[in-house]
Amino acid sequence: MSDILKQCRDQIDAIDEQLLSLVNARAALAREIGELKGEGPIYRPEREAQVLRRLLEQNKGPLSEEAVTAIFRSVMSNCRALERELSVAYLGPQGTFSEEAANKQFGGLSAPKPCISIDEVFRMVESGNADYAVVPVENSTEGAVGRTLDLLTTTSLHICGEITLPIHHCLLRQKDATGEIRRIYSHAQSLGQCHEWLNLNLGGIERVSTGSNAQAAELAARDPFAVAIAGKRAAEIFDLSILAENIEDDPRNVTRFLVLAQHDVAPSGQDKTSLLLATKNVPGAVFNLLAPLAEHGVDMTEFGSRPSKLGIWEYVFFVDIKGHHQDPHVAKALHELEQRASLLKILGSYPVAVI
Numbered sequence: 001m002s003d004i005l006k007q008c009r010d011q012i013d014a015i016d017e018q019l020l021s022l023v024n025a026r027a028a029l030a031r032e033i034g035e036l037k038g039e040g041p042i043y044r045p046e047r048e049a050q051v052l053r054r055l056l057e058q059n060k061g062p063l064s065e066e067a068v069t070a071i072f073r074s075v076m077s078n079c080r081a082l083e084r085e086l087s088v089a090y091l092g093p094q095g096t097f098s099e100e101a102a103n104k105q106f107g108g109l110s111a112p113k114p115c116i117s118i119d120e121v122f123r124m125v126e127s128g129n130a131d132y133a134v135v136p137v138e139n140s141t142e143g144a145v146g147r148t149l150d151l152l153t154t155t156s157l158h159i160c161g162e163i164t165l166p167i168h169h170c171l172l173r174q175k176d177a178t179g180e181i182r183r184i185y186s187h188a189q190s191l192g193q194c195h196e197w198l199n200l201n202l203g204g205i206e207r208v209s210t211g212s213n214a215q216a217a218e219l220a221a222r223d224p225f226a227v228a229i230a231g232k233r234a235a236e237i238f239d240l241s242i243l244a245e246n247i248e249d250d251p252r253n254v255t256r257f258l259v260l261a262q263h264d265v266a267p268s269g270q271d272k273t274s275l276l277l278a279t280k281n282v283p284g285a286v287f288n289l290l291a292p293l294a295e296h297g298v299d300m301t302e303f304g305s306r307p308s309k310l311g312i313w314e315y316v317f318f319v320d321i322k323g324h325h326q327d328p329h330v331a332k333a334l335h336e337l338e339q340r341a342s343l344l345k346i347l348g349s350y351p352v353a354v355i
């Protein structure tokens with residue numbers, strides 16, 4: 001071994017010893033905080049967002065912002081686990097993008113609860129069988145996830161976080177299959193996100209929609225005439241070969257997920273609030289309804305509608321605004337909005353996603 005290599009490794013050993021005692025000192029403090037929390041929630045998304053934002057401001061590299069957040073999310077996840085183990089429900093099986101999103105947000109999952117449907121994910125937390133739910137809400141190519149929006153209208157859960165996950169799709173197949181391809185399995189959202197690529201490369205082949213991408217990979221693993229569209233993780237889990245990578249039509253393809261819980265979240269200083277609104281179906285109603293936002297300087301970051309299911313051509317509106325419902329100017333705007341709306345439900349205030 002060269003002298004320089006040995007010197008570098010000796011220095012790394014010395015730094016690792018310091019890191020070890022520092023992370024243990026941090027963990028001991030987290031355990032103490034856990035005792036102070038008593039029966040209150042252990043997971044504090046607002047505090048975790050503040051920790052990450054502060055570190056990103058101070059990061060001088062060479063580690064990237066993604067690396068720094070991944071490292072510290074994992075540190076906080078391990079500290080949290082000393083306070084109490086948290087269970088997280090998401091759309092399974094193993095290998096879905098929902099699982100990846102949940103892993104990203106919680107820095108690893110100590111008690112994962114994969115579910116067979118989005119309905120089941122909501123139910124798990126509503127019934128107290130899981131602490132948190134992670135559900136997809138919108139994709140940059142395919143738009144809103146209707147089922148999640150519909151369930152948000154009736155649930156008693158609060159949105160307590162958002163996760164943005166870049167989505168890169170692969171074409172997967174059994175490792176030794178060589179014959180013709182007769183079927184393409186994937187979730188409807190993923191088939192939509194790869195629509196142009198499929199038309200160009202596998203036009204005319206039947207597309208079969210499945211409950212999840214991981215389920216598609218599982219089916220392709222048993223069918224020599226099939227391929228699946230799913231992520232790399234599914235390829236590993238189901239031992240499939242990757243025929244093509246990054247086949248999504250838009251390379252910036254991103255899915256936004258929500259974290260849901262039975263508890264509310266305190267302000268983090270950089271928050272978003274999601275609202276469900278309805279108003280009478282008369283000319284100018286929506287314009288009038290939203291006027292208090294502009295009057296109190298509240299930024300609207302998203303506006304979407306969904307059939308209300310109460311009458312034909314009746315809609316409810318999903319609106320995201322900047323700020324926390326406890327921020328004074330937001331509270332004032334919401335108070336006025338409530339006077340004008342036939343329905344106002346605050347779905348939750350939560351920290352803006354950190355990377």
Ligand SMILES: O=C(O)C(=O)C[C@]1(C(=O)O)C=C[C@@H](O)C=C1
Pocket residue numbers: 030033034042043044045047048051075076077079080083
């Ligand atoms: O500050 C707290 O409330 C903690 O419990 C500590 C800590 C952390 O490791 O920094 C862990 C869990 C919470 O979600 C937030 C932060």
